[in-house]
Amino acid sequence: MTNATATDKHPGELADVPGWFPPLDQTLFTWFLDRQKKAGIKGDLLELGVYMGKSAILLGHHLQDGEQFTVCDLFEGDAPDEANKAESSKSYASLTQQAFERNYLSFHDSLPTVITGPSSLVDEKVAPDSCRFIHIDASHLYEHVYGDIGAAHDILLPEGVVVLDDFRSEHTPGVAVAAWEAVLNRGLRPICLSTQKLYATWGDPEPLQEELLEMLRQRSDVGLSLQEAAGHRLIRTRSRGMKPPPFPPSRHYVEPVATPAPAPQVAESRAAHPAGPAPSRARRLAKDLLPPVITRAVRRARAKRS
Structure with missing residues (x-):
């Protein structure tokens, strides 16, 4: 007892x-x-x-x-x-x-x-x-x-x-x-x-x-x-783990309020972030063809102008 x-x-x-x-x-x-x-x-x-x-x-x-x-x-x-x-x-x-x-x-x-x-x-x-x-x-x-x-x-x-x-x-x-x-x-x-x-x-x-x-x-x-x-x-x-038999609820019974399920976690991906504009074909070619020294000089000149 x-x-x-x-x-x-x-x-x-x-x-x-x-x-x-x-x-x-x-x-x-x-x-x-x-x-x-x-x-x-x-x-x-x-x-x-x-x-x-x-x-x-x-x-x-x-x-x-x-x-x-x-x-x-x-x-x-x-x-x-x-x-x-x-x-x-x-x-x-x-x-x-x-x-x-x-x-x-x-x-x-x-x-x-x-x-x-x-x-x-x-x-x-x-x-x-x-x-x-x-x-x-x-x-x-x-x-x-x-x-x-x-x-x-x-x-x-x-x-x-x-x-x-x-x-x-x-x-x-x-x-x-x-x-x-x-x-x-x-x-x-x-x-x-x-x-x-x-x-x-x-x-x-x-x-x-x-x-x-x-x-x-x-x-x-x-x-x-x-x-x-x-x-x-x-x-x-x-x-052996018995449950009580079904029995009618009382007149004061209140139905339990269901708890809303949490929103599922969505893994972030590249698609979730909008990509910047793709570089033009000419710019891609220039980047690939110019020697690294010239490329660095162009970057410094741009930085001085700004």
Whole structure:
């Protein structure tokens, strides 16, 4: 994870929004959401922890008619405990609800439903078995992630997909413990792993994995490997210079002004300089025939007259 600097400017493109959302994960989000649409899977979307809205903006682009999108974040609110307060002060001091809403509305006509507060409020606000896609990127503390996974289990549809951020980062061991504990003891079944996120379901992952492998094997910009662990097939993916998928620009996008190309350098030649009048044939003959002594005398006489 690298630092993402907040900005007060309206973003012109998704890349202008601060946040940690690599091209590989943008590609995987897009693939899962598009596949759900093609398969006729309907359901709401949910994101826990939005930061400046980068992944939320992409999620909102995939809303279908009649679906709801809910986001939850502390923003400037009080954390539920001292550990969470310390984490928020260290990593998210620049986060404000105003900044999130400004960025989101640059790309969309209306805001999602916003829950301002800890993610523990979500299971009170979002109905069970209502969501097809959930992104968990809130607190990194074990107790909170454990609760977020439990809430996601109740809220997610049987064929839905849940994504856990920072499941393997060295500075977020609580997420790793909660994530793999859910795999081993709480019925969560991995679909694939990116460098940053774990994609999983409580349904059958095999059909998703087969289709995903078919797509990934056609790309040269993704590193791909398969492993087995504790009875689970793990698809590991990593970027090989991947570019983010196409995404519509914001309403504030300004087309870059093309810089005019410098004029080509033309080598000077004799033709570029007009030549003086050619000497007459008689003068050329006189110059060739007169002895050098006479020629020098003629030049001196001319110089005296002038």
